[in-house]
Amino acid sequence: MGEQVRIYEVGPRDGLQNERAPITTAHKLAMVDRLLAAGLQHLELTSFVNPKAVPMMADAAEIVRHVRQNAPQAHAMALVFNERGFDNAVEAGCRAVGLVLIVSDSLSRSNSGRTPDEWLDSYRAIITRAKQTGVWVRGYVAGAWVCPFEGQMPQERVLRYADFLYEQGVDELCPTDPIGHAHPAQVGALCELFVGRYGAEKLAVHFHDTQAMGLANALAALNAGVRRFDTSIGGLGGCPFAPGAAGNLATEDLVFMLHKMGYETGIRFEALWDVVRFLEPLMGRPIGGRIRAWYESRQTSPQETGA
Amino acid sequence: MGEQVRIYEVGPRDGLQNERAPITTAHKLAMVDRLLAAGLQHLELTSFVNPKAVPMMADAAEIVRHVRQNAPQAHAMALVFNERGFDNAVEAGCRAVGLVLIVSDSLSRSNSGRTPDEWLDSYRAIITRAKQTGVWVRGYVAGAWVCPFEGQMPQERVLRYADFLYEQGVDELCPTDPIGHAHPAQVGALCELFVGRYGAEKLAVHFHDTQAMGLANALAALNAGVRRFDTSIGGLGGCPFAPGAAGNLATEDLVFMLHKMGYETGIRFEALWDVVRFLEPLMGRPIGGRIRAWYESRQTSPQETGA
Secondary structure, eight states, rough: OBBBBBEEEOOOIIITTTOOOOOOOOHHHHHHHHHTTTTTTTTEEEEEEOOTOOOTTTTTTHHHHHHHHHHSSSSEEEEEEEEHHHHHHHTTTTOOOEEEEEEEEHHHHHHHHSSSSGHHHHHHHHHHHHHHOOEEEEEEESSSSSETTTTEOOOOHHHHHHHHHHTTSSSSSEETTSSSSOOOOHHHHHHHHHHHHGGGGGGGGEEBBSSOOOHHHHHHHHTTTTTTTEBBGHHHHHSSSSSTTOOOOHHHHHHHHHTTOOOSSSSOHHHHHHHHHHHHHHSOOOOTTHHHHHHHOOOOOHHHHHT | OOOBBBEEEEEIITTTOOOOOOOOOOHHHHHHHHHHHHHHEEEEEEOOOOOOTGGGGTTTTHHHHHHHOOOOEEEEEEOOSSHHHHHHHTTTTOOEEEEEEEEEEHHHHHHHOOOOGGGHHHHHHHHHHHTTTTTTEEEETTSSSEETTTOOOHHHHHHHHHHHHHHTTTTTEEEEEEEOOHHHHHHHHHHHHHHHHGGGGBOOOEBOOOSSSSHHHHHHHHHHTOOOEEEGGGGOOOOOTTTTOBBBBHHHHHHHHHHHHTBBOOOHHHHHHHHHHHHHHHSSSOOHHHHHHHHHHHEEEEEEGGG
């Protein structure tokens, strides 16, 4: 048995969040069922936000209830941004929530109108309530490497917000590179620091593949001891109106590399393509990770199917 | 000043070798001039082989003479397979040759009709003559990780042929992954072994990007201490009749990552795209590394152009 790596599938939330294709709730449920069938048991499932702000996530409660009912063993996480969102998530049956704390003032303000410091009271209250009620909490340290406005983030600033989340008692910290501009040297350095400071068992990482360094960044994190990764089926998560603004690191790309390297994920690589084939007509454009061209042209052999 | 990394541009040889597009000698000379202008001073330029076997390389002498005349400072390497090829290369002015020794019996036999052991006498004679005449020699340890017929290569087999080349006195060893099926754990392990055994100053690596792990493999080699990499402009080198059989790791992808990580290559990233734009109409199909979509859609900023 190889060493275990945990994959968080973020396609249903980060992948679809800004999607303009006409994805219905029924489509999402079918997508999630296929993801679960492929062995993805850790999901960033949805977001409890104002449906006027993010119409794609208006069906959050229905999605959560479906998974609670059909896959009670799954670790299905929902993003929440205030106590009302937390209440709604818990009422729908959610037992894991995520809190996004953007490190850079300018990126945070452009996303939410608030600086990260102005989020702390709200997140402190949510974490307190989560701990009282046994709800698992992830804290995203978002934009931990690069801000599109301010460039590279100073380490002491990243640590200030990561420390805050850690000290409040989150179950997991997840530094992210939402624009996909981090490089492996930065990733390796911060991951080593985080592993030493918080422990690998409390750490996940989240990469986008904009500059085609997604797998190299994942390798840098892996080498630093990280064993939990966010990925998105088909590499969803790019903005369809900004060609080249690639999405999340694709689940199929990372799972394939991990399996080749001898890690175990519990995921059936072949079944990931069922999800890709299901989603592609709905998205109305080609999707799929960077290994898709190889995958579709390959000579089938057990070694090379990721089995 | 960052640490130096040397890039060998293999587009003119490995990139074009199996190309069926109607690339003329004049095209190749214009390609090479643009590569040199972009700062690529180390080239795998051509191959002195039977023109009936490899018609694309029939103009080897002319290409070598052009570079000797117009860029005498360039390190321009030609593949040779026997003493006659060596003579022809030297007569054209070539001062650096490469010898391809395929590790696996079955791959070697399918390529040349001979096992690697059956190549040793010929290569011993060439290396002896090269050393007598001051010609620089690279030994390719080809298929050092994976053989398409035999799977993973046993380490003792790889070392047997690498040791042979090293003991004969080659100036550089270059393990290759010609089918692009190696993974970072294998790459890192063999590179560490090679760096310890032969020294990083005698080592280059050569990856193909078939399974999208080219950059991750390069990172693994870099972490092991390797500072010389083969790449191909535009990711050329795939077989145009096998979609998905991606070519070499693209020069623009690796140079961009290296520059972001703080390494110096002497290459002007922007100028690489001049070469891509020149070649693409000749190839009659889209070319370009995996960062091309991002590159073409990016907001121009000094930080993000690889400058």
